[in-house]
Structure formats: C-alpha cells, structure tokens
Amino acid sequence: MPRLEKIEYKPISVRELFLEMKNLSELMIDLAYSAALFNDKELAEDVLELENRVDTLTYLLEMEIMIAARDAEDAEALAGVSKVASAADKISDAAADIAAIVTQNIGVHPIVSKVFERVEERLTRAKANEDSILIDKQIGELDLAARMGVDIIAICRNKDWIIDPKDTEPIKIEDILIARGAPSGVKEFKALVEGKLRKLED
Amino acid sequence: MSPKRRRTFEEIVERFVELKDTSELMMDLAYSSLLLNSKELAEDVQELEEHVDKLHTDFELLVLASGFKREEAKSFLGLIRLGVVTEKIADAAADIAEVVLRGIKPHPVLKLAIEEAEETVTYLQVTENSALVNKTLREVHIPEETGMWVLAIRRRGKYIRPKPRTKIESGDVLIASGYAEGEEDLKKLAST
Numbered sequence: 530m531p532r533l534e535k536i537e538y539k540p541i542s543v544r545e546l547f548l549e550m551k552n553l554s555e556l557m558i559d560l561a562y563s564a565a566l567f568n569d570k571e572l573a574e575d576v577l578e579l580e581n582r583v584d585t586l587t588y589l590l591e592m593e594i595m596i597a598a599r600d601a602e603d604a605e606a607l608a609g610v611s612k613v614a615s616a617a618d619k620i621s622d623a624a625a626d627i628a629a630i631v632t633q634n635i636g637v638h639p640i641v642s643k644v645f646e647r648v649e650e651r652l653t654r655a656k657a658n659e660d661s662i663l664i665d666k667q668i669g670e671l672d673l674a675a676r677m678g679v680d681i682i683a684i685c686r687n688k689d690w691i692i693d694p695k696d697t698e699p700i701k702i703e704d705i706l707i708a709r710g711a712p713s714g715v716k717e718f719k720a721l722v723e724g725k726l727r728k729l730e731d
Numbered sequence: 732m733s734p735k736r737r738r739t740f741e742e743i744v745e746r747f748v749e750l751k752d753t754s755e756l757m758m759d760l761a762y763s764s765l766l767l768n769s770k771e772l773a774e775d776v777q778e779l780e781e782h783v784d785k786l787h788t789d790f791e792l793l794v795l796a797s798g799f800k801r802e803e804a805k806s807f808l809g810l811i812r813l814g815v816v817t818e819k820i821a822d823a824a825a826d827i828a829e830v831v832l833r834g835i836k837p838h839p840v841l842k843l844a845i846e847e848a849e850e851t852v853t854y855l856q857v858t859e860n861s862a863l864v865n866k867t868l869r870e871v872h873i874p875e876e877t878g879m880w881v882l883a884i885r886r887r888g889k890y891i892r893p894k895p896r897t898k899i900e901s902g903d904v905l906i907a908s909g910y911a912e913g914e915e916d917l918k919k920l921a922s923t
Contacts, residue, residue, distance in 0.1 A: 544766070551762035558755060558820065565813060609830035613765060619823040620758060623816045630809045637813065638806035640732070644744040650894075 536588045538596075543610065546590050550617040552692040553583050556683055558620070560707065561627035563652035566642050571654055573628040575707075579690065583621035590614040646712060652682070653715045657704040660724030669696025676729065679710035679718045739797050746790040747813060753783050754817040756883055756892040757824035763882055763908055764831045769852045775883070775906070776828035779890055783821040790814050852908045853879070855921045859901040863920055869895035877916040879909035 557579045564572035591614055594607045630637065657664060663671065673679045684691040684698065685705040691698065700706065700722075708718055720726035757779050764772035791814055799807045857863055863871050874880055884891040885904040891897060899905075907917060 547762065547766060551759075551766070554758060554762075555755070558758070561816075562751060562813075565809065606835070609833065609835055612830050613827050616761075616823040616826040619826070620820055623819040623823070626819070627813060627816050630812055635809045635812070636806050637809035638740075638803060640737075640740045641744055641747075641806075641810060644741055645748070648744065648748055 534585075536585055538592045539589070541589060541593070543590065543593055546586055546593070547613070550583060550586055550590075553579055553586070553690070554617060554620045554624070556690075556692050556707075557583070557624035558627070559652060559682070559709070561624040565627050565630040565637055566645050567651060568631055568636060568642070569654070570631055572652065573631040575654065575685070575705075576624055576628040577632075578688075580621045580625045582690065583617060587614045587618045590617075650709050650711060651715060652707060652709050653719050655706050655708070655719040655722035657700055657702055657706060657722050658724035659702045660727075661700075661722055662724075662727055662729060663700045663721055664702055665699050667696065668694055668698050668700065671729070673708075673710075673714075673718065677710065677714035677717050679708050679714040681706055681708045683707040739793075743790070743793055743797065743810065746786065746793055747810070747817075750783065750786050750790055750814060750817045752892045753779060753786065753890065754820040754824070756890055757783070757821050759892070760882060760906075761824035761827035763852070764828055767850055767852050767908060768831065768835060770832060771854070772852055772882075772906070773828035773831035775890070776824055777832070780821055780825040782890075783818060787814055787818045850908050851911050851914065852882070852906065853914050853917065854885075855905045855907065855918055857899055857901055857903045857905060857921045860923060861899075861901070861921050862923065863899045864901045866899055867895065868893055868897050868899070871899070871920075873907070873917065873920070874909075877909065877920065878913035879907040879917045881905050881907045 557576050560572050560579070561576045563569060564576060591611065594610050594614075598604050598607050629635075668681055673681065681694060682692070684694050684700075684707070686701060686703075706722055708715065710718065717726065721729065757776050760772050760779075761776045763769070764776060791811065794807060794810050794814070797807070868881065881893045883906040884893055884897065884899070885906065886900060886902070905917070905921060909917075
C-alpha cells in the first residue's frame with residue numbers, strides 16, 4: 530500500500546490538467562496491456578505509480594472547480610468538468626485493473642501473448658546504465674525509429690514522468706525509458722540502454 | 732496444439748485487439764473532442780460505444796465457448812478481465828463525450844481549456860488520385876508536412892486507430908486535428 534500524500538492546492542490551468550490526464554491515461558493503458566500480456570511485473574508497478582499521479586490531478590481539478598463556482602450558473606458550467614475528472618479516474622482505475630492481472634498472478638494464457646506479439650508492438654522498460662553509450666545523447670540524434678523501429682514514449686526521471694519526450698531531450702543515467710517497437714528492435718534497444726551493447730548500428 | 736485450437740486462440744486475440752484498439756481510440760477521440768470542443772468527434776465516440784458493447788459480448792462468448800481445460804481457467808479469467816477493462820474505458824470515454832455533447836457553457840475556468848484551443852478538427856476523404864493511397868502513415872509524414880495529426884481513420888463505416896504501419900486506402904476518411912492553416916495542405920495531400 531503506497532503512502533498517500535496530502536494534496537495541496539496549486540493554481541494550474543484546467544487545459545493543462547486535461548492534457549496531462551489525457552497523456553497519462555494513454556500511457557497507463559499502453560503499459561498495463563503490455564504488463565498483462567507479457568507478464569511484466571515492473572511495467573505493472575509503473576502503472577500503479579501513474580495511477581497515483583492521476584489521482585492527484587483529479588483532486589487538483591476538483592479544487593479548481595470548487596474555487597471557481599460562485600453561483601448556480603457557475604455550477605452548471607462546471608459540473609461537466611467534474612464529470613471529466615471522474616471519467617479520467619475511471620480510466621486510470623481500469624488501467625490499474627489490467628495491471629492487477631499481473632500483480633495478483635492471474636496471468637493471461639501464454640498462447641494469447643504469443644499470438645498477440647505477432648500483431649502488436651510491445652513495450653519495454655529499461656534503466657539507463659552509466660556504461661550505456663546513449664547517456665547524454667539527445668533522443669533525436671539517436672534516430673531509433675529508422676535504425677531499429679523503436680520509439681521512446683516516456684521517461685521516468687527521479688519519479689517524474691516525461692510523456693512523449695521531445696527530440697531534444699537527453700538521456701540521463703538512471704532514467705527509466707519506456708519504448709515501443711518490434712520485438713527484435715526492442716531487445717536491441719534494451720541492451721543499448723543497459724550498457725550491454727556498446728555499438729549503435731546503422 | 733491442434734490447428735483448430737490454434738485458430739480459436741487467433742480468433743480470440745483478433746477480437747481482443749479490435750476491442751482494445753477501439754476503446755483506446757475512443758479515449759483519444761473523447762479527450763480531443765473536449766480539448767477542441769468538437770461535437771462531431773463526441774458523436775463519433777458515442778457511435779463507437781455501441782460498437783464496443785457488441786464487440787465485447789462477441790469476445791466473451793468466444794472465450795467462454797473455446798473449450799478451455801480446467802487448469803487453464805485462470806489464464807482465461809485474465810482474458811475475460813482484459814475484456815471487462817476495455818468496456819470500462821469505453822464507458823469513461825463516452826462519459827467525457829457526453830459532457831461535450833451537452834454543450835460546455837463558457838466559464839472563466841473553462842475558457843482556458845476550450846477557447847485557447849486554436850486547433851480544429853477536420854474530416855477529409857482520400858481520393859484515388861492521392862499520393863497517400865497505399866502508403867503507410869510512417870511513410871507519408873503527415874505531421875511534418877501539414878502540422879496536422881491523424882486522430883482516426885474511418886474506413887467503410889469502421890474506425891481505425893492510426894498506427895505508424897497503418898496503410899491508407901482510397902476512400903478513407905482521415906479525422907485530423909491541428910492548426911487551421913494545415914487543413915489546406917492536408918486537403919491537397921488527400922486529393923492529389
């Protein structure tokens with residue numbers, strides 16, 4: 530059971546909150562399916578961590594609404610926002626349910642994973658080792674999509690999540706990188722990040 | 732494993748992938764409908780929800796009728812749960828779309844969310860002469876060329892979630908968002 534933090538109000542625009550919720554929900558669901566289908570506990574734990582983040586955002590959103598509502602007309606306008614907050618919460622709960630298939634050792638039939646792997650790209654998670662040749666390189670200059678058909682979709686750095694990192698984002702030691710791609714590319718990528726493969730092939 | 736059993740599994744996965752893709756697409760579209768204040772997109776989401784309900788029932792029936800062995804029960808439970816979750820996601824997406832369809836009233840807090848969005852949504856049909864036909868999304872670089880982002884592709888009444896290796900066909904309707912000036916560029920790409 531993770532420790533629950535007290536959530537303090539901070540002014541943040543509703544648009545920003547919506548955008549972050551959208552990005553987080555998408556990432557969580559992607560991670561959760563990969564976790565369940567490929568029985569990956571680490572990915573499942575990432576999902577649960579992201580769920581906490583969504584919880585915090587929904588609290589912040591509700592606070593924005595409460596502060597903004599002064600009369601009946603305001604309430605009418607803002608009820609919809611509250612509905613969105615609860616929908617976002619529902620989505621993140623759903624992702625956590627998928628992750629629970631792994632954490633509760635229910636699992637998905639291995640043949641399903643096998644067939645699934647043929648039709649869908651899988652996600653991988655790798656921690657950047659200090660020996661990795663990717664350290665301090667910008668994502669854009671690595672050209673991973675062209676080289677091995679892999680895209681970095683998120684970085685977890687000091688517990689903060691960067692979703693859809695920009696091309697100019699450098700890779701740092703201890704970064705946890707989440708990437709998507711074909712099985713062979715993903716394997717190569719993981720070896721590069723963990724410093725086990727020291728050469729970037731064209 | 733017998734070829735028949737293998738086929739059953741393939742069919743189950745096929746249905747599941749469709750369910751998963753559709754529910755994720757709904758979520759993308761629902762949030763986009765909110766951020767762009769687009770009733771059209773919100774209507775697409777509502778339409779997809781009915782489709783998901785049907786897909787989900789078909790999927791559950793298929794899993795239950797697959798004749799799994801006793802010791803496989805647990806891993807089939809995992810499958811059933813995956814299906815339930817896709818349905819939950821679809822419901823949540825429909826909830827968001829409903830807010831848009833009811834009409835969001837202007838309010839200072841929401842103003843920031845809605846009116847600052849200078850982006851629009853556009854629906855464009857790909858003609859047979861278009862340079863996009865038979866190319867994958869990865870090959871055509873639509874965001875780089877036009878600044879528009881393809882949210883979904885409607886093909887023969889079905890919605891497809893765009894992936895880099897999705898191939899564009901003549902007659903496809905591209906549902907894209909982006910700044911208004913990109914719309915003309917995309918229109919040109921889709922027709923010539």
